[in-house]
Amino acid sequence: MSVLVFVEHHDGAPQKGSLGVLAKAASLGDADAVLVGSGVSSIDLGKYGAKTVHVADDAALEAPLPQPRVDVIAKLAPNYDAVFFANSVLAADVAAGLAARLDAGLNWDLVDVTADFVGKRPALQDTVLVDVGWTSTPRLALFRSGSFDAQETGGTANVQPVDIALEDFSTEARMVEQAHAEASGPSIEDADVIVAGGRGLGSPENFSLAEELARALGGAVGATRAVVDAGWYPYSAQIGQTGKTVSPKLYVALGISGAIQHKVGMQSSNVIVAINKDPNAPIFEFSDLGVVGDVHEIVPKLTELVNQRKH
């Protein structure tokens, strides 16, 4: 089998999610990558498992617009069994555009795939995994963020420059402005560590406990719907059914009861640690480590210990 992986990049560095999908593809068979942008030739994907890297490097491709990328990938895709994407706003646009251009089937929100191309997609609010397949090639797949970890294999890739021929309609859209949300520390979708706070913190001021622990662990701060509703923390940090779905390596839940609406947003985290004073809180049913106690006593000490270990 042969798979082409669309690798997204920001500021000259490949995006972590794309490298995770590349690692997954490499574990199944031959994995090639495609890089589209301006000044992207220097990005080394060989060490992340790519055999061949198709590089479309041109000033005209600088803006992260989907259609020019569809033009590039549409020429390469027919030589592959499948094209994989790590979900992002851009990747979803490119995957959808490519599906339309090639009349190819796209399965989205996958969390895994087998070597014989059976995809796994969570359904019914993530309570079950369903098997999904494709009836034609190339098979297009969009993976949920955080599904796979990047792997450094230390290989070298054969770099192939791509001839760039953009369709007229692809250059119609122009990037007018790009804006970034200012944030200190990693965003909750990318963070390896998330410290999340719930009603049990007691007051909005006590969110500083979560912020300080997150800073010590190099992580991001999340929140439950209850505290966002109460105006303690911004909606952008909300994790759960109607907020963000995350799967960090470590999830620390402070004063969170663990209602199912929250659980579905974080249950695929690698290690879940819960601190809650109610021993009957449902969160203890799906935590790897549970501490029954007062967050106001435990968290400052924990933060202090983490800071000591770092120095």
Next chain:
Amino acid sequence: MSVRASDYPPPFSANDYVGEPTDPVDERIDVGVLIVGGGPAGLACAIRLGQLIAEHPEAAERFGDVPVALVEKGKQPGSHLLSGAVVNPRALRRLGYRMEDLPSYGEVHGEAVYVLTRRNALRIPPPPTMRNHGNWVFSVSRLGRWLAERAEEGGATILPETAAEKLLVSHGRVVGIRTGDKGRGRDGEPLANFEPGSDIVAKVTVLAEGTQGHLTGVALDHFGLRGDEPQVWELGVKEVWKVPRPLKSIVHTMGWPLRTAAKYREFGGSFVYPMGDDTLTIGMVVGLDYRDAELSVHDVLQELKTHPKIRKMLEGGERIAWGAKTIPSGGWNSLPTKLYAPGLLMCGDGVGLVSIPTLKGVHYAIESGRLAAESAFASLQRGATPAVSLAEYDDAIRSGFIGKDLYEVRDMRQVFGRGFFVGGALASAMTISKGRVAPGRMHAEPDAEQPLLESNRASGYPGPDGTLTFDKLSSVFLSGNKTRDDQPNHIRIERRVPREVAEMWINLCPAQVYELGTEGGDGTVTVQVAPSNCVQCGAITAKGGRLTPPEGGSGPEYTVT
């Protein structure tokens, strides 16, 4: 001094939801008949209009390019439908269907009625009003999906995920509705995906919104059509279970966990209906004229399931669905003075076409939708006087089987205010005499005017065990509700109230929308609202608040309720 929720009215004025069309004329959506609500009433209306237009092709052009349009606030027709439901087939047959062709769970073959105590169950002969021979078991959500397909085949245009926000009235005549905006943030600010609502103008507008219909309430106030007696409601909470052993007959219970003493005013009962060989539905219905601030119908249902008789039916099974909805229960005495206004017809549960003693409403909804279609069609015929045609709808409802049935049981619900046993005896007398023996006109008070009391009722509720009994939040999850959190709050309540009122709302709501905020120091508290939990059951409107429609597509996604 006793505390009443009605002393703390919500910030809501019906006139804010009435206005002239505002879109430029060429941007309005122009339809023949506009139906609001994709339930049994609205869909029956759409189906009958399709039949009439097909039978009279020469009349079709009077309806315009879009002869029949139906707006539905749920994700699809059926998403917000919930009922028992044992359905009398009469109205479906009149609409032209054979029961065998409908997606039912079969005809009722046996039935049992029990009076429960904490540990025992006394089987009693079914009271005459509760005999269901010849009726059929349905999931009204599933029936709604099926009827929607028939309506579309008949040419109706269905617009799902569309809330009817405002009644368009021009020169005293209803000319359509304005749909709700989409993509507004918590404070009403437009977000990136903001889409303003549209004016949909129609020759006739049919409101078939179901219980606590938003625009039905607005129209009744605007046109001064409220009935002699106030409308009152019950709240039903139900679950659907996969079970290892089939249930053979339909079951109703009375008594426990409700208390029989008159001072509590706990009127209600439960139902358990088979849905094929491996599924059943169980629900609890309680009148919202109750007084105990700690009464929670969701938790009473959980308590009911711990009864030995009921537990046995569910043993080894799994809960697969949950939902809640109010039922108008005022009956004949609470009907609006008129079921129409210029350019407007109103159907079904929205105007209270429900018989509580017989636990029936679906067939009245369907029949009223069918009759509304007849009148709307007639009003658009050459030479017709629209006002006369629409008034004929009112006559047809009152003089047809709907009016006759509701009149016979007109005072029966109210007598239960006198307690279970006195009420039961009076109800029997009324039934046997077909309504001729009546204890004089029974007056009802609005549900929100009941003085509140507290009796530590909540201490008896079983805790959630995740197998037989469940908490509210996991139940809301099972309803399929994944409403966007960052939209404006659609629930109007007074935010600072006496503690008793706050506790009553917190317990009342089956979806955990209300939570206790901070103490005011003077016996009042603030109430926190989590509107995205709301399954739009309408209980808050009965008990002193006001539900308005959230963004279209919000709320539960019922499929088998």
